[in-house]
Amino acid sequence: DAKTTQPPSMDCAEGRAANLPCNHSTISGNEYVYWYRQIHSQGPQYIIHGLKNNETNEMASLIITEDRKSSTLILPHATLRDTAVYYCIVRRNQGSGNTGKLIFGQGTTLQVKP
Amino acid sequence: SQTIHQWPATLVQPVGSPLSLECTVEGTSNPNLYWYRQAAGRGLQLLFYSVGIGQISSEVPQNLSASRPQDRQFILSSKKLLLSDSGFYLCAWSTRQRTNYGYTFGSGTRLTVV
Numbered sequence: 113d114a115k116t117t118q119p120p121s122m123d124c125a126e127g128r129a130a131n132l133p134c135n136h137s138t139i140s141g142n143e144y145v146y147w148y149r150q151i152h153s154q155g156p157q158y159i160i161h162g163l164k165n166n167e168t169n170e171m172a173s174l175i176i177t178e179d180r181k182s183s184t185l186i187l188p189h190a191t192l193r194d195t196a197v198y199y200c201i202v203r204r205n206q207g208s209g210n211t212g213k214l215i216f217g218q219g220t221t222l223q224v225k226p
Numbered sequence: 227s228q229t230i231h232q233w234p235a236t237l238v239q240p241v242g243s244p245l246s247l248e249c250t251v252e253g254t255s256n257p258n259l260y261w262y263r264q265a266a267g268r269g270l271q272l273l274f275y276s277v278g279i280g281q282i283s284s285e286v287p288q289n290l291s292a293s294r295p296q297d298r299q300f301i302l303s304s305k306k307l308l309l310s311d312s313g314f315y316l317c318a319w320s321t322r323q324r325t326n327y328g329y330t331f332g333s334g335t336r337l338t339v340v
Contacts, residue, residue, distance in 0.1 A: 155331030216270040
């Protein structure tokens with residue numbers, strides 16, 4: 113699975129949009145971009161994933177560049193409860209012969225400030 | 227609906243003592259199951275994964291072992307704990323049918339070896 117690069121930390125003002133970047137320049141055509149977050153002392157929580165089109169759900173939006181070498185997770189109106197470590201992970205989806213292992217990097221620690 | 231149970235929530239064990247952590251999944255069949263560990267201040271490390279009963283794959287050499295005696299039960303064990311086994315242990319599950327949602331994690335067990 114392709115490696116990802118994320119900034120170690122970011123700050124965001126409460127109520128503003130948080131834009132978390134991720135580089136995955138070695139991504140291959142059958143690999144998806146997944147985002148998870150881990151609030152302190154809890155298990156990681158799935159946020160969103162995508163292949164090449166932009167995606168939006170009730171939690172966030174995912175913008176993937178046309179060449180798929182980078183992506184941005186957008187939390188449109190960050191709250192204090194969004195303070196967490198955000199992980200960008202690239203992997204193939206599960207299928208025949210693929211266990212779907214999820215390998216976490218160091219992630220970005222997002223601090224939402226009042 | 228699917229749920230994942232992990233216990234105990236916290237555990238303090240002396241060096242050299244045995245360990246058994248249990249994880250069970252409800253509401254699904256034939257899940258892929260995973261054990262992760264997070265040492266203090268570190269990232270999530272995949273320890274074991276299982277694609278079926280009795281099928282265990284180890285990701286890293288270590289003092290721990292895993293077993294899957296039933297379809298929805300995953301157990302992490304050690305015969306003799308080391309200080310370095312301290313950490314936050316997380317169980318997770320996924321299925322091919324839930325590929326679009328990635329993994330669901332349990333609430334974790336915080337193990338302190340003293």
